[in-house]
Amino acid sequence: MVRPVSRRDCLALLGMTAALPTAVLAQQPNATRRLGVLSVIAGDEVIGQTRLAEALATHGWKEQDNLRVDWRSGAGDRARIARLADELIALKPDVLLALGTPSVEELRQRTTTIPIVFAVVTDPVSQGFVKNLAHPGGNITGFTDYDGPLAGKWLEMLTQVTPRVSRVFVVYNPATAPFAPLMLRTVEEAARTLHVTVEPAPIHDAAAIASLAARKEGGFLVLPDFFTMANRMQLLAAISEAHVPAVFWSRTFVDDGGLMSYSTDSAEQLRRAASYIDRILKGAQAADLPVQNPTKFELAINLRTARAIGVTVAPGLIALANDVIE
Numbered sequence: 001m002v003r004p005v006s007r008r009d010c011l012a013l014l015g016m017t018a019a020l021p022t023a024v025l026a027q028q029p030n031a032t033r034r035l036g037v038l039s040v041i042a043g044d045e046v047i048g049q050t051r052l053a054e055a056l057a058t059h060g061w062k063e064q065d066n067l068r069v070d071w072r073s074g075a076g077d078r079a080r081i082a083r084l085a086d087e088l089i090a091l092k093p094d095v096l097l098a099l100g101t102p103s104v105e106e107l108r109q110r111t112t113t114i115p116i117v118f119a120v121v122t123d124p125v126s127q128g129f130v131k132n133l134a135h136p137g138g139n140i141t142g143f144t145d146y147d148g149p150l151a152g153k154w155l156e157m158l159t160q161v162t163p164r165v166s167r168v169f170v171v172y173n174p175a176t177a178p179f180a181p182l183m184l185r186t187v188e189e190a191a192r193t194l195h196v197t198v199e200p201a202p203i204h205d206a207a208a209i210a211s212l213a214a215r216k217e218g219g220f221l222v223l224p225d226f227f228t229m230a231n232r233m234q235l236l237a238a239i240s241e242a243h244v245p246a247v248f249w250s251r252t253f254v255d256d257g258g259l260m261s262y263s264t265d266s267a268e269q270l271r272r273a274a275s276y277i278d279r280i281l282k283g284a285q286a287a288d289l290p291v292q293n294p295t296k297f298e299l300a301i302n303l304r305t306a307r308a309i310g311v312t313v314a315p316g317l318i319a320l321a322n323d324v325i326e
Contacts, residue, residue: 033061033281036093037071038084038107040100040176040226051267052097055274061281074102076230078175082106089114095280097273098142100226102176104129108140115286118142119273120266122179122224124291133291141289143272145224145264151183152190154247157260158219159194160314161245161306167218169201171235173227183223203227209234213241220246222253232256243309251300254325259305260313264294298322 037052049071053063061067070091074081085106088096096111098104098118107116108129118124119142130136158165170187172180184200191198201220203209209231212220220239222228228235229250236257239246248254248261276289299317302325306313318324 032066032068033095034068034070034091034093035061035095035097035277036088036091037069037097038081038088038099038103039071039073040081040102041073041076041230051270052274055271056277058271059274059278061278074226076176076227078102085110095277097277100176101127101179102226104140105178112139114139115280116140116142117273117276117280117286119269120145120224120226120264122146123182126182127179130291133293135287136289136291137287139286141276141286141291143269143276144291144293145269146183147293149186150262151186151221151223153262154221154249155187155190155194155196155198157247157262157317158221158245159196160317161219161259162312162314165196165219165245167197167199168221169199169212169215169218170221170223171201171203171212171228172223172225173204174202175204176227177223177225180223180225187221206231206234209238212238216242216244219244222246222248224249229253240309245306245309245311251298251323254300254302254305254323257302257305259302259309259311261298261300263298263300265296265298268296269294301325 056067063069070088070093072084072088074084081102089110093114096107096114096116098107098116099120101121104116104118104121116139118140121142121144123146124130124144125132129140130138155168158168170184174180188198201212222235229252232253233256236253245259248258250263251261254261272292279289280286299321300323301313301318301321303313304325
């Protein structure tokens with residue numbers, strides 16, 4: 001004889017369902033999951049919202065179907081990023097995507113349980129985001145945008161310009177690039193071999209960017225920093241006024257008129273991050289997913305800019321470029 005299901009039984013079943021771990025709920029085919037994205041800059045820059053949607057779709061996660069994406073953009077403003085981090089945590093997402101170091105810093109202060117996948121982040125071990133690359137531990141993992149020799153390569157590129165650059169100003173915002181001292185050490189080590197004088201040129205806010213135009217003897221090396229990306233048009237204008245060569249951390253600067261860039265492939269970073277988001281939504285633990293260093297780089301050179309500022313880029317460097325703007 002089949003016993004009828006009582007109201008108490010139904011309530012007990014609902015309670016059991018609510019208590020199920022994420023790994024079990026992930027197997028429910030009709031459940032809509034929630035992804036919170038915190039980007040240091042606007043969603044259409046460097047790593048775009050459209051690219052993210054496309055990358056997630058390859059794993060079967062589609063908005064208006066089985067996934068809701070809440071995207072927040074900090075516009076390079078640290079205080080705004082903090083406020084947006086509060087907003088995202090309040091939405092109780094299943095997983096978070098942090099684009100840029102400030103995003104990781106703000107989110108990790110607010111949760112130790114929601115999984116966080118990061119991209120375009122430098123040296124997560126030294127910054128205390130993970131224990132080590134192979135076994136991150138905790139609730140954070142992701143993909144870095146920098147390997148040790150990269151900063152030295154940027155400096156070397158500037159020495160392959162004629163007239164030769166003998167002094168280089170290294171540009172960054174300490175508030176949004178706390179990892180800058182690590183890169184500066186690498187740049188300074190390379191400078192001794194390349195016989196170049198290196199001078200830090202920190203800029204603390206957008207108003208300070210214009211002062212760079214007065215540095216008319218030498219060249220600029222712009223470190224990875226979402227502040228410089230968010231304010232790149234002012235930065236490019238100041239460098240153009242200085243009439244000196246510059247190398248950048250993202251090809252977006254070259255597309256907008258900068259001379260040269262050597263950088264990770266941002267689209268590849270996004271595809272890889274989407275794969276981790278997929279695995280976590282299906283039950284994997286962030287602590288078990290190793291942090292991965294970049295595997296793909298691209299060199300871009302703008303010869304129109306070279307002609308405009310009266311410099312010549314070494315033919316050997318041009319031959320290595322993935323993209324040359326004529």
